[in-house]
Amino acid sequence: MKSIITNTLEETSQLANDFVKNDISGGMVVCLEGDLGSGKTTFTQGILKALGAEGPYTSPTFVIMKEYDIDKQTIKKVYHIDAYRIGGDDMLSLGWNDIISDEHALVIIEWPEKIKDILPQNSYMISCEGISELERKYIFKN
DSSP states (O other): OEEEEEOSHHHHHHHHHHHHHHHOOTTEEEEEEOOTTSSHHHHHHHHHHHHTOOSOOOOOTTTSEEEEEOOOSSOSEEEEEEOTTOOHHHHHHTTHHHHHHOTTEEEEEESGGGGGGGSOTTOEEEEEEEOSSSOEEEEEOO
16 A cells, blocks of 8 residues: 655646556556545546546546547556446446456546445555645555
C-alpha cells in the first residue's frame, strides 16, 4: 500500500500518468473510493489522457457510464462508471458481466461501494481524499 499527496491538478494528472505506465493493463477493474470532491474524476481524467482517449473527459454522473475507444496494444476500450445512483442489479442490466470479462477493457468505477456485491475480487482499490482545496491524498491499496 502506498500513499501519495498531490498539490495541484497537474500533479494529480502526472500521478495518473505514472499509474498508467506502471500498473494498468487490459481486463482490469480500478475502483476509486472517496467523498464528493476527493479527486476521483480528476484522477480518471488523467488516466484517460495518458491512454490517449479522445476528450472531453466528463463525469458520467447522470449517464452512469461512458465508453472511450483506446488504441493501445492491451487496452482497446475504457469504461468510466459512476455508480453513485445505481446498485448491482442496475449495473448487471447494463452488461456488467460482458464488460468485466473483456480482457482488452479497462473499467474505472467511481463509488464502487454502491456495487460492491458484484465487483471482481481482484479489483484494484484506490482511496481518494480531499485534504484542502487543491490537495488530494491517493492511497493505492494493491
